[in-house]
Amino acid sequence: MIYLDPLRLKKAIFSTLIDLDVVEEAAIHVAESLVTTSLRGVDSHGVNLFPHYVRAVKAGRIKARPSMALIQTSHSTMKLDADHTFGHYAGSVAMAEAVKLAQQTGIGAVSVSNSTHFGAAAYFALQATSHDCIGFAFTNADALVKAHGAKEAFFGTNPICFAAPLEHEEAFCLDMATSLVSWNKILNFRREGGKMPHDWAFDVEGRIVDDPTLAVSLNPAGSYKGFGLGMMVDILCALLSESPVSKDILPMYNSPIEERRRISHFFFALSIRHFTNPDTFRVSLQSLVDRIRDMQPSDPTIPVMVAGDPEKRAYAIRLESGIPIEETKFDELITVNGAFANVICV
Amino acid sequence: MIYLDPLRLKKAIFSTLIDLDVVEEAAIHVAESLVTTSLRGVDSHGVNLFPHYVRAVKAGRIKARPSMALIQTSHSTMKLDADHTFGHYAGSVAMAEAVKLAQQTGIGAVSVSNSTHFGAAAYFALQATSHDCIGFAFTNADALVKAHGAKEAFFGTNPICFAAPLEHEEAFCLDMATSLVSWNKILNFRREGGKMPHDWAFDVEGRIVDDPTLAVSLNPAGSYKGFGLGMMVDILCALLSESPVSKDILPMYNSPIEERRRISHFFFALSIRHFTNPDTFRVSLQSLVDRIRDMQPSDPTIPVMVAGDPEKRAYAIRLESGIPIEETKFDELITVNGAFANVICV
Numbered sequence: 001m002i003y004l005d006p007l008r009l010k011k012a013i014f015s016t017l018i019d020l021d022v023v024e025e026a027a028i029h030v031a032e033s034l035v036t037t038s039l040r041g042v043d044s045h046g047v048n049l050f051p052h053y054v055r056a057v058k059a060g061r062i063k064a065r066p067s068m069a070l071i072q073t074s075h076s077t078m079k080l081d082a083d084h085t086f087g088h089y090a091g092s093v094a095m096a097e098a099v100k101l102a103q104q105t106g107i108g109a110v111s112v113s114n115s116t117h118f119g120a121a122a123y124f125a126l127q128a129t130s131h132d133c134i135g136f137a138f139t140n141a142d143a144l145v146k147a148h149g150a151k152e153a154f155f156g157t158n159p160i161c162f163a164a165p166l167e168h169e170e171a172f173c174l175d176m177a178t179s180l181v182s183w184n185k186i187l188n189f190r191r192e193g194g195k196m197p198h199d200w201a202f203d204v205e206g207r208i209v210d211d212p213t214l215a216v217s218l219n220p221a222g223s224y225k226g227f228g229l230g231m232m233v234d235i236l237c238a239l240l241s242e243s244p245v246s247k248d249i250l251p252m253y254n255s256p257i258e259e260r261r262r263i264s265h266f267f268f269a270l271s272i273r274h275f276t277n278p279d280t281f282r283v284s285l286q287s288l289v290d291r292i293r294d295m296q297p298s299d300p301t302i303p304v305m306v307a308g309d310p311e312k313r314a315y316a317i318r319l320e321s322g323i324p325i326e327e328t329k330f331d332e333l334i335t336v337n338g339a340f341a342n343v344i345c346v
Numbered sequence: 347m348i349y350l351d352p353l354r355l356k357k358a359i360f361s362t363l364i365d366l367d368v369v370e371e372a373a374i375h376v377a378e379s380l381v382t383t384s385l386r387g388v389d390s391h392g393v394n395l396f397p398h399y400v401r402a403v404k405a406g407r408i409k410a411r412p413s414m415a416l417i418q419t420s421h422s423t424m425k426l427d428a429d430h431t432f433g434h435y436a437g438s439v440a441m442a443e444a445v446k447l448a449q450q451t452g453i454g455a456v457s458v459s460n461s462t463h464f465g466a467a468a469y470f471a472l473q474a475t476s477h478d479c480i481g482f483a484f485t486n487a488d489a490l491v492k493a494h495g496a497k498e499a500f501f502g503t504n505p506i507c508f509a510a511p512l513e514h515e516e517a518f519c520l521d522m523a524t525s526l527v528s529w530n531k532i533l534n535f536r537r538e539g540g541k542m543p544h545d546w547a548f549d550v551e552g553r554i555v556d557d558p559t560l561a562v563s564l565n566p567a568g569s570y571k572g573f574g575l576g577m578m579v580d581i582l583c584a585l586l587s588e589s590p591v592s593k594d595i596l597p598m599y600n601s602p603i604e605e606r607r608r609i610s611h612f613f614f615a616l617s618i619r620h621f622t623n624p625d626t627f628r629v630s631l632q633s634l635v636d637r638i639r640d641m642q643p644s645d646p647t648i649p650v651m652v653a654g655d656p657e658k659r660a661y662a663i664r665l666e667s668g669i670p671i672e673e674t675k676f677d678e679l680i681t682v683n684g685a686f687a688n689v690i691c692v
Contacts, residue, residue, distance in 0.1 A: 073452060073620040073621065074450075074451055074452030074453075074617070074620040075421050075422065075450070075451035075452060076421065076422045076451040076452040076453045077451075077452030077453055077617075077620045077621065079621060104420075104421070105420055105421035105422040105423075105451055106419060106420030106421060106422040106423030106455065107420075107422045107423055107453050107454075107455050108453075109452065109453050109616065111621055134581070134582075147638055147641055147650060148650070148651075149643055149644060149645070149648055149649070149650040149651060150638070150641035150642060150643060150644060150650045151641070151642045151643070151644050152641060152642070154637075154638060154641065160575075162574075162578045162581075164581050164585075172577075172581075174574040174575070174577070174578055176568075176571045176574060176575075180568055180569075180571075202644075205644065206642075206643075206644030207644065220568075221567065221568025221569075221571045221572070222522075222526055222566075222567025222568035222571070222572055223526075223567075224653070225522045225526075225567045225568070225572075226567070226568055226571075227653075228508075228520040228522060228652075228653035229506075229520070229522075231518075231520070231634075231638075231652065231653065232508045232520055234634075235480070235508075235510055235518075235631065235634075236480075239510075239622070239627055239630050239631055239634070240616075240618070240621040240622060240627070241621065241622070242622055242626070242630075245634060247637070270455065270586075271420070271423075272586070274419040274420040274423045275419065275423065275425060275457055275586040275587065276585070276586060276587070276588055280588070281585055281586070284585050284588075285581065285585055288577075288580075288581075288585070288591060291500075291593070292493055292496070292500060292577075295493055295496035295497070295498060295500065296496060296497045296498070296552075297495055297496060297497070297552075298495060298496060298497050298548075298551065298552030298553065299495070302495055303495070304493060304494070304495045304496045305494075305495060306574075306577065307570070307573075307574035307577065
């Protein structure tokens with residue numbers, strides 16, 4: 001394992017994108033999102049994705065210099081045509097607008113069409129919380145989660161992300177795929193061998209499998225409930241923005257990299273002060289979080305946690321030790337730009 | 347099993363409430379919600395609850411003549427103090443206001459404090475769909491779902507409900523508790539004997555159990571994901587309205603029936619026309635629903651369904667055959683009001 005210095009890593013990502021003629025605002029958000037997400041321990045959505053993003057920019061799937069179009073459709077709603085820029089950038093623009101609307105009218109919602117992979121949803125929902133707002137972020141993705149009762153996948157892992165500010169620490173943040181586990185966990189089993197837990201994935205006939213090499217679709221979280229939530233996410237993202245639903249989106253990998261994916265997102269911001277005093281809210285939520293953490297654990301060796309606690313622990317550790325990256329993944333970064341050799345922790 | 351005529355049942359519920367001096371608007375919504383919910387096959391939230399509600403009105407937990415207070419807090423948000431009226435009434439007032447706000451400003455949100463059990467969340471979310479809106483309804487409830495990693499329950503079954511209009515049939519509606527199964531399913535196993543599936547419930551030590559008599563808390567849907575969603579619901583309902591969280595709410599049964607429960611709710615309405623043409627939206631959603639239903643089933647004897655399909659099937663059947671009710675439950679109705687003898691199907 002190689003350890004990378006977060007600050008130098010962020011600068012190297014930024015410079016690489018600028019050299020590819022990517023607009024500065026997009027480069028800032030991609031660098032910030034990838035490094036923060038890796039610091040938070042979410043390796044599937046952090047810096048490991050960067051070499052793929054670079055290929056997508058070079059091939060034209062992601063536009064380096066987009067002409068985004070933002071339209072206000074009512075006092076509290078907007079639509080953003082992202083013109084195939086980085087989802088990290090499009091999502092940040094959308095959430096910033098949702099927050100501005102919420103501050104004026106109590107609540108703001110922005111739908112985003114013609115976007116690309118936006119990385120971790122938490123990156124956007126957390127932005128709302130520093131403006132005394134509750135943030136929601138949703139995105140669709142290519143089909144990977146088995147439709148309940150069907151043989152095949154229909155919706156993507158279509159995440160739901162919800163964040164709300166706390167008094168003494170970074171905001172509470174639930175960022176969850178609507179599948180029970182991520183596809184990465186299946187891939188880990190393929191690499192390392194062994195049988196998967198009994199309820200993770202299905203084969204081509206829609207039968208539950210424990211052999212990772214036979215898995216082709218994921219189990220929704222809570223069976224038909226996760227399937228329903230994935231559909232809710234696609235209705236908010238794709239149908240409100242007249243975009244393709246999960247089943248009609250090209251896979252991120254194993255598809256012609258020059259082709260556009262037309263991913264869609266949806267963002268809400270809810271202004272806390274229009275319901276209660278934001279100070280009171282933060283104190284109440286902190287007390288709620290603390291009460292739960294203080295509960296008696298069912299396994300005395302594992303403390304009770306709330307959503308986002310594992311990410312906070314990873315963040316504290318990685319800020320000290322650096323961001324761990326596998327050697328093969330690091331080699332990919334070096335291939336993208338030799339300058340990544342200078343971001344290793346010394 | 348006894349079968350009840352929906353129309354006469356609705357009238358009998360309404361008259362019983364009027365005789366108890368319940369305000370007419372509340373009586374209308376309780377009757378409509380209970381009968382519709384029973385028609386939709388959701389017996390846990392339908393007419394079976396009526397005798398309990400009557401006891402709660404007589405004891406003062408539910409106020410017959412409330413003084414509700416509605417405050418507009420911004421262009422798109424309102425707060426409703428429900429003054430302990432029926433949740434069915436408070437929720438309908440709140441959703442009607444959310445829809446009006448959404449029609450003016452694109453989106454509306456209303457938080458509700460000092461309420462009581464509101465029955466099925468679908469009753470409210472579906473109301474939004476007849477006004478070209480997407481509806482969301484949330485409520486908290488007393489602690490019943492085990493906190494992930496803890497021994498005990500913290501959040502209630504805290505449902506998430508989402509509804510959106512379809513072209514050729516009643517709206518799409520996902521109405522799901524954030525627990526994997528409902529407490530009623532545990533009670534059914536207690537009555538009928540046998541072992542429960544391995545992942546439904548926990549004992550007092552927070553250990554998973556298959557013996558229904560040992561179960562004291564429910565498994566969240568999708569493990570820590572359902573736990574996180576339950577917390578999201580309590581943040582929206584309780585924290586925004588300065589109300590007690592699930593853990594601090596009296597249980598519905600086995601608590602002094604004269605005591606107030608201070609349940610809180612949260613409602614959103616999203617105006618579709620501020621994002622896309624509502625006709626286009628309904629056609630697109632219909633096509634999405636039809637595509638999923640047309641998928642190849644993993645079990646050829648069970649067709650693929652979307653959320654709400656089982657309720658639609660039950661509705662069609664029960665509209666013909668009447669609402670089935672167990673004899674003991676029917677006897678409770680008769681004890682409440684002898685006039686229920688006249689609602690049996692002939």
